[in-house]
Amino acid sequence: MSDNERPWKQGDEKRVVLSGHRRPPHPQAIDRGPVTAGERVSVTVVLRRARDEELKSRVHSESQQRPHARHHLDREAFAEQHGASLDDFAELRRFADAHGLTLERTHQAAGLAVLSGSVDAVNQAFGVELRQFDHPGGSYRSYVGEVSLPASIASIVEAVLGLDTRPVARPHFRLRRAEPGEAEGFAARSQASSGAYTPLEVAQAYQFPEGLDGSGQCIAIIELGGGYDEQSLAEYFASLGVPAPQVVSVSVDGATNQPTGDPSGPDGEVELDIEVAGALAPGATLAVYFAPNTDAGFLDAITTAVHDPTHKPSIVSISWGGPEDSWSSASLSAMNRAFLDAAALGVTVLAAAGDSGSTDGEQDGLYHVDFPAASPYVLACGGTRLVANGGTLERETVWNDGADGGATGGGVSQVFPLPSWQEGANVPPSANPGGGSGRGVPDVAGNADPATGYEVVIDGQTTVIGGTSAVAPLFAALVARLNQKLGKPVGYLNPTLYALPQADVFHDITQGNNDIANQARIYQAGPGWDACTGLGSPIGVKLLQALAPQGATPEA
Incomplete structure (x- = not known):
């Protein structure tokens, strides 16, 4: 019997701590003791992939080319060339069997597997003790050890993700402040x-x-709570005089489209994303991926969307996130790594900057x-106050x-090094x-101030919403138009945007800062890139012309 075929025996091997x-x-959490023994627990295991360094090199090399000249991998080729080893999945199955766990499903391309089992089995398999915690924001499961x-x-x-179930992200939208006579917290459009x-x-x-x-095109929209009401969407698009886009709901890890009926809650995020993207790209399919708000759920939503062989998104819009230091490094x-996959597949990922x-x-x-905006493979979308007249x-x-009304996120990552394309x-x-x-x-910015926000319909109520949450789907729709016109996905845009003649394709924003009350004005807007609005807001027709093959002059 070979080493690869031998059965597992608990307790016969030295254990290694995973970094x-x-x-x-949570600072205000109260430990309520061990998780109930009868509870069944699921975790997402991320396996190594032997050719990830080669994948990074490929993405870097392709990103030096203009979008029309890039050779993106298709999803089938990606799984074959860069997916996790089938031998590793087999090894993981033997481990699961020996520890009383069930291998629920695998995802070769993403290199993921979901294991489930009893609390005792999970504790023994991963060397931890699962415990229940309460804090002012709710209850969650975590572990000691x-x-x-x-x-x-x-x-x-x-x-190994999913042992801890505390929310990892919050939606980045802001309701317009109520005026005198309005209901507090929810301002009516009238x-x-x-x-x-x-x-x-x-x-x-x-x-x-x-x-x-x-x-x-297909725009994937990631949601970690709430849901959408089809009647509200139909009412909204009819009010704009645009055809309603095709909206499909995709369940990830058991989460589904579940509207709460509270327009101030996560429904505000879900319907804002759909309405902004759908109003500007009504010909696209909007695939909404609902997942639990945990590290495992968020990852599974991203990998499901990026590698989806059915809807095949060319764009992913993310309006949820959290400070870098609130995430584990794993x-x-x-x-x-999932965002690297997107870049290799020609999928543009956009995320709100907070x-x-x-x-x-x-x-x-x-x-x-904020992460995931801080990922170098993500187009980070900051916020502005827009004053426009007659278009x-x-x-x-x-x-x-300020602190009460919000401000665009932005700054310098403590985790990710300066990318080569940002060196200048x-x-x-x-x-x-x-x-x-x-x-x-x-990297870029767009209208986000609730005072100059977006007129939308949430749970049947018409209101005005702002926040960088609106900027990600706004620019996702722009990318959908670019892809449609160019006949090919623009894909990983960051290196390309920084290499363009910025004064020609961006409106440079030079006034303001993003430091809230009681903070020094460290990050100030100014000529060129800044840590408030990035390169600025795009001039769409100029961006299309700049991305077109040399010599081509696409009509606006």
Whole structure:
């Protein structure tokens, strides 16, 4: 019997601690004791992939080419060339069988497997004790001890996610502040300020190329809670005079389209995303991936969308995120690998940069950027205050309404190094003690101030919403139009955008900062790239012309 065929025996091997899995309890959490023994637990195991370094090199090489000249992998070829080894999956199955766990499903291309079992089985398999915690925001499951595995399998496992079920992300939308006489926290459109816009008006201000509707494209929208009401969507698109896009719901890890009926809750995020993207790309399919708000759920949503062989998204829009330091390093690495996959497949990923300014809502006196916007494979979308008249952009400044009203996220990553394509952007050192270089956030920006926000319908109620949550689907729709016109996905856009003549394709935003109350004005807008609005807001028709093959002059 070969080593690969021998049965597992519990307790006969030295265990190895997996790095990057430490999750301290929430500061206000109360330990309620061990998780009920009868509860069944599912975890996502991230397996190594032998050719990931080759994949990075491929993506880097392809990103040096203009979008039309790139050779993106198709999903079948990706799974064959860069998926996890079938031998590793077999080894994982033997481990599961020996520890009383069930191998629920595998995903070769993403290199993921889902294992499930009793609390006792999971505790023994991963060397932890699962415990229940309560805190002011709700209850969650976590663990004490170090996540570990037998030495002979530890070498093939990069991460074990889902042992901890605390929410890892929050939606990045902001309701317009209520005016006198309005219900607190939810401002009706009938009383909205004249500064609010429809998505069509914002697109006109940014000169989105006309005569395009995103036909032939699929925009994946990631949601970690809430749901959409089909009647609200139908009412909204009819009010704009645009055809309703095809919207499909995709369940991930058991989560489904479940509207809460509370327009101030996660439904606000879900319907905002669909309505902004759908209004500007009604010819595209909008595939909404619902997943639990955990590190495993978020990762599974991303990998399901990126590698989806049915809907085949060319764009992924993400309006959820959290400060870099709120994630385990294992989670960050697993998510970043999924975004690398997207780049190799020609899928453009856009994410909101956050609505809590340069601290990203942290109270530790330091500066933070939001993830997944901080990933170098993601187009980070910051926020502005837009003043437009008759479809013409008159003035645009950094969105900053202070601690109560919100401000665009942005700054310098403490996790991801400065990408080569940002080396000429004059990204400043981190404002945190010790400085240091890092990936600058955001890359681009668009209208996000709730005072100049988007007129939408949420759970049957018409209102105005802002936040960088709106910017990701706004620009996702722009990418859908670009893809449609160019006849090929533009894919990983970051290196391309930084190499373009920026004054020709972006409106440079030079006024404002994203430091909220009681903070020094560390990150200030100015000429060129800045840590508030990135390269600026796009001039859509100019961007299309710049991305077209040399010599081609696509009609706007």
